[in-house]
Amino acid sequence: MNSLPSLADIRAAAARIRPYARRTPVLTCGAVDARAGARVFMKCENMQKVGAFKFRGACNAVFALTDEESRRGVVCHSSGNHAQALALAARLRGIPAHIVMPSNAPEVKKAAVAGYGGRINYCEPTLAAREETQARVIAETGATEIHPFNNPRIIAGQGTATLELLEEVPDLDVVIAPVGGGGLLSGTATAAKGLNPSIRVIGAEPQRADDAARSLAAGRVLPSENPRTIADGLLTSLCDLTFAVIRERVERIITVREEAIPDAMRFVWERAKIIIEPSAAVGFATLWEGQLDTRGLRIGIIVCGGNVDLARLPWQAGA
């Protein structure tokens, strides 16, 4: 296994991605504060390029390649924000990005990847088919695989959001980030604990994809099998690297009822007036679902993304 990423890695990532990534705003909202009973600082990665924090990690991984490596391009299998992020980062470096996507991925995601210049390789919607297709692309092109989270450069890139958040609001008591594969949470914890060991870092996870909570309890990685949750950015499970980082640096994982996710999403849309995706709503739900004593705390929350199909919203009939 790779050695755990450090604060120094995150600082290096921040310098590397500075010309390309957006320094996202930190917003507050009285209604969110009132519901949480806390002062909440929203680090708006929904306003990051490609609409998600994923651009930070992908950008760091792409620009850390040697010129020789980079010429052969990059590849990933992802139907989500990582695919868009990798496509855009590759375009900015002027290299090919091969994206392996299941043929049943939402149209909006296919269009977004294509719009950023990604070369899409469709496959059947199974993990085996994705891996086979990716292996074929690598054999044909020599492209470097950029895994969405099992990669220390990805983790370091994701941590730059928390670096910026704590530069702006240094005196936080808690930082909350959603956890799927664990890249964001690992980067968040590495940055926060590196800057201030007394900050508490908490992961937010849907109950229906609660592998991080179960894995930490068991002391080993226990993947979710075919999880079904509206938080479609959090379907993946921890890998060895993110498990190791999270076990060392994260205080706990809070799991959230499925029904609380669209409710939190709509609350934030209506009151904070920002568009967040269901995965980001999982973080907000931890603020008022009663498992965390938030009273009087100053809480940073990584609003991980804002990519939603606006034609079909979860609170609408037929959605």
Add this chain to the structure above:
Amino acid sequence: MNSLPSLADIRAAAARIRPYARRTPVLTCGAVDARAGARVFMKCENMQKVGAFKFRGACNAVFALTDEESRRGVVCHSSGNHAQALALAARLRGIPAHIVMPSNAPEVKKAAVAGYGGRINYCEPTLAAREETQARVIAETGATEIHPFNNPRIIAGQGTATLELLEEVPDLDVVIAPVGGGGLLSGTATAAKGLNPSIRVIGAEPQRADDAARSLAAGRVLPSENPRTIADGLLTSLCDLTFAVIRERVERIITVREEAIPDAMRFVWERAKIIIEPSAAVGFATLWEGQLDTRGLRIGIIVCGGNVDLARLPWQAGA
């Protein structure tokens, strides 16, 4: 007619509302800049209390009342953001707000006014019925009418958004604000021209409710009759006071095709990840509808509000 409001009035309003109103963020978005061919600074009044700039004016008007006046309460006839704003401002001062609303107003607006403690008086959806009902409330309670725009204190309050915008980004070439009754545009122009006479101030108006453009061309107030536009915050027409301010201080009114409004709204939702209402989208549409040479300019835009029924969006079938 009242004398025209001045920059000093806006500064006084800013001091008066500071403990209550939110200093809203100024956001930027690369996709908006690219589409506009300009650098665009979005003053996010959709994140103001009650979700619209209207709170600034209502708050200024309510807190400018004498104690004696205030005890008798305030009244308006409005089914929109002004009603919510007046209800909340009155609650903050601890006085009654009587809101006259047509019985067919959207449920979400009725609920919002009631939620802020406004005392709703329903009437038929005609101007005559609204005015009669309001006159009855005044006769019964002695409440002070707070007109949504024909009131110098309202205009001064609305201008505080531009005061903040120019404090944060002083070197703007243009400021754009939507125009319905003209309170926001009057306040915007008074603040901008007062701070820097070389700033250009432009009004944004739906073609289907283009009374401001027609009135300026004719040199007298020519109200729209039963206008129908998706920009439901811009249905009202200029009054003598706002006409006088706008004629003196606004460079021009740009009218926007109806079809451009939901298109601009969706673009801003998808790319800037902020929730804006159709009235705010009218301002964005002026940036790329070709009537304004935006190239290379630094443009401030007052994002007037973000109150939308999330169950029914304009780009959805059946909406």
